[in-house]
Amino acid sequence: xxxxxxxxxxxxxxxxxxxxxxxxxxxxxxxxxxxxxxxxxxxxxxxxxxxxxxxxxxxxxxxxxxxxxxxxxxxxxxxxxxxxxxxxxxxxxxxxxxxxxxxxxxxxxxxxxxxxxxxxxxxxxxxxxxxxxxxxxxxx
Amino acid sequence: xxxxxxxxxxxxxxxxxxxxxxxxxxxxxxxxxxxxxxxxxxxxxxxxxxxxxxxxxxxxxxxxxxxxxxxxxxxxxxxxxxxxxxxxxxxxxxxxxxxxxxxxxxxxxxxxxxxxxxxxxxxxxxxxxxxxxxxxxxxx
DNA sequence: TTTACCTATGAACAAGTGCGCAGGTGTTTA
DNA sequence: TAAACACCTGCGCACTTGTTCATAGGTAAA
Numbered sequence: 001x002x003x004x005x006x007x008x009x010x011x012x013x014x015x016x017x018x019x020x021x022x023x024x025x026x027x028x029x030x031x032x033x034x035x036x037x038x039x040x041x042x043x044x045x046x047x048x049x050x051x052x053x054x055x056x057x058x059x060x061x062x063x064x065x066x067x068x069x070x071x072x073x074x075x076x077x078x079x080x081x082x083x084x085x086x087x088x089x090x091x092x093x094x095x096x097x098x099x100x101x102x103x104x105x106x107x108x109x110x111x112x113x114x115x116x117x118x119x120x121x122x123x124x125x126x127x128x129x130x131x132x133x134x135x136x137x138x139x140x
Numbered sequence: 141x142x143x144x145x146x147x148x149x150x151x152x153x154x155x156x157x158x159x160x161x162x163x164x165x166x167x168x169x170x171x172x173x174x175x176x177x178x179x180x181x182x183x184x185x186x187x188x189x190x191x192x193x194x195x196x197x198x199x200x201x202x203x204x205x206x207x208x209x210x211x212x213x214x215x216x217x218x219x220x221x222x223x224x225x226x227x228x229x230x231x232x233x234x235x236x237x238x239x240x241x242x243x244x245x246x247x248x249x250x251x252x253x254x255x256x257x258x259x260x261x262x263x264x265x266x267x268x269x270x271x272x273x274x275x276x277x278x279x280x
Numbered sequence: 281t282t283t284a285c286c287t288a289t290g291a292a293c294a295a296g297t298g299c300g301c302a303g304g305t306g307t308t309t310a
Numbered sequence: 311t312a313a314a315c316a317c318c319t320g321c322g323c324a325c326t327t328g329t330t331c332a333t334a335g336g337t338a339a340a
Binding site: 087 | 289
Binding site for chain 2: 019020021022025026028029030032033034036038039040041042043044045046047049050051052055056059060063064066067069070073074103112115116119120121123124
């Protein structure tokens with residue numbers, strides 16, 4: 001495809017053709033980069049927390065278990081949407097379910113996610129909205 | 141705040157008609173629920189970490205600042221995609237940029253996100269893939 | 281039994297998002 | 311000067327993802 005071994009400057013990591021400035025730093029960072037599956041799994045978990053609805057759902061569950069209809073009310077989702085979201089969270093082992101008759105009580109089942117939630121909430125609580133939409137910090 | 145003490149059966153939170161089982165618990169959870177803007181902002185931040193590419197980008201930056209081309213190589217993104225991702229991260233004040241001539245060096249600029257990253261990586265490192273795809277824990 | 285209720289699911293739709301390509305801006309070098 | 315370089319951006323495509331409507335399963339009450 002491309003033969004870049006003779007030219008002096010550019011150095012690739014494993015065969016990918018691209019300009020590299022700090023080869024040493026790049027090598028170090030690459031070596032410390034988590035494995036692909038772990039990375040994808042991590043991104044997945046963050047993705048679960050990336051929506052207000054699911055976030056409310058999980059925040060509500062930090063207080064203890066709740067049934068689907070209550071969770072729907074608290075999260076502002078329809079019961080259908082809440083059930084669906086809970087199924088997703090359950091598939092990722094973030095929540096677990098306890099069934100009693102026709103009721104289904106969900107609860108947080110991942111200490112890691114709980115820490116993430118605490119950290120996030122604590123942060124937003126004393127951090128005045130970082131509203132984006134501003135790219136250039138306006139330097140007159 | 142809202143009147144939910146007299147009616148026996150269905151009780152809504154602020155006017156939404158929906159079945160509620162544990163009215164007290166619901167009221168408590170709702171009262172402790174973060175404000176809408178904070179919630180959206182939090183979900184936003186998690187959304188930034190919800191993709192392998194951006195995650196690699198940020199993980200690389202935990203080691204120190206890097207230029208765009210090096211970040212592209214490390215993250216496996218094209219320079220175009222890396223630039224765009226960095227712009228997004230910059231808009232949310234997650235990273236900051238230092239320009240020297242025609243180079244642009246990016247660095248992590250949010251201690252909170254750094255904690256989130258550390259926590260996530262530490263978790264995935266000693267947690268054997270929680271592969272989903274399993275919904276019902278097999279209950280015959 | 282029938283009825284009412286809570287939860288779960290299927291399918292279709294709509295919306296958002298990431299990426300590649302090509303071109304542009306500003307800077308350094310020949 | 312022109313050329314090479316590093317970064318940035320507009321356009322369009324394709325993929326993923328969330329939401330809703332309607333319906334089905336399963337349990338408790340009449």
